[in-house]
Amino acid sequence: MVKRFEELTLQDDFMFYKVMQDPNFCKRLIEIILSDTIGKIIYISVQHNIKTYEQAKSVRFDVLVQTEDGKFYDVEMQVSNERNIPKKMRFYQAAIDISFLDKGNSYNALNDSFIIFICTFDAIGKNIPVYTFENICLEDKNTSLQDGTKKVIINANAFENTEDKDLKDFLEYLKTGKTNNEFTRGIEEMIQTVKQNEQARQEYRLLSTFEMDIKNNTKRETARLMKMEKLDISLIKKVTGLSESEIEKL
Structure with missing residues (x-):
């Protein structure tokens, strides 16, 4: 059954796209999740479709962002646990690499990329609010592959276990609708504005x-x-x- 327009929240694709189209909200959310600053956003595409070749499974990114330093950020909202998040992230990573490396360019020209899945459930099962994955050497875990990729899975269910206050406030808002800071109040105000827009x-x-x-x-x-x-x-x-x-x- 299709959800009524008045009942939409940030968990719903339509509202998530609307909010993330605003560079300020988009940039701030990525920074909160990564606990780091990112460059100026020069490109935002919602529901960005990529098909690498005719027989291949296509990819539709929720929100694909590029910053002025060339880095890509794919941000996905996941509310249904289909138990495929790790393999799905692998496929999305591959799609970005294949699509944005021009023919004839060196592999070193591949842009750094971050795949971020914001889940309303625990995709890994360890009750951790943030799971961050990078490729490291199993024989020497202090040695990174340095392939320019990072995958982050957010578990909104564990918001009470989050030490970072900004992230905790966002995840609590995502799960309960409760606005505890300026950022979440801004998101909620934008959502209410969208709901008053007849064109939307x-x-x-x-x-x-x-x-x-x-x-x-x-x-x-x-x-x-x-x-x-x-x-x-x-x-x-x-x-x-x-x-x-x-x-x-x-």
Whole structure:
């Protein structure tokens, strides 16, 4: 079921995109997560699509950012635990590298990149608020591969275990809607402003309709293929969620 426009929060893709399109909010959030400053943002793209070649699985980044020093930051909001975060991050990293290294350039020309997944659940299972991963030498853990990549997984469930106050306030806001500082109050004010914008409301309605159409078409195509294989109607209903009459018409 599509969520009502008035009920949207930062956890919802539409509002997350709207907030992150603001360079100030986007920059500040990345800095809070990384506990570090980043350069001036020169490029922000939401729902950025990359397809490396015709048969490859495409990638749609929630928010892809480039700073003036050439570094890339991919920021993803994850509210559904499909238990694939590590492999998904690996694929997203590869997509960025392949897409932004021009033919003929040296591998050393690869931009540094940060893959950030903000999860409303614990993707790793250690009850840690921030998981940061870099490639290191197993034989000498003080030796880094220095390949210019970093992956960060945020576990909003563990906000009470966060020592960094800014991060704790943000994660608590993400989970509960409670605004404890200027940054989260600013985000909430922006969300309320978006909700008063009729153009944004219509944009959300059209996007929701489009996405529902895609899902329904995918369900019908799956049902059609299962029907061709002469699988039991009850199984097709269970897998696709379509009614028996809808399946019979295919």
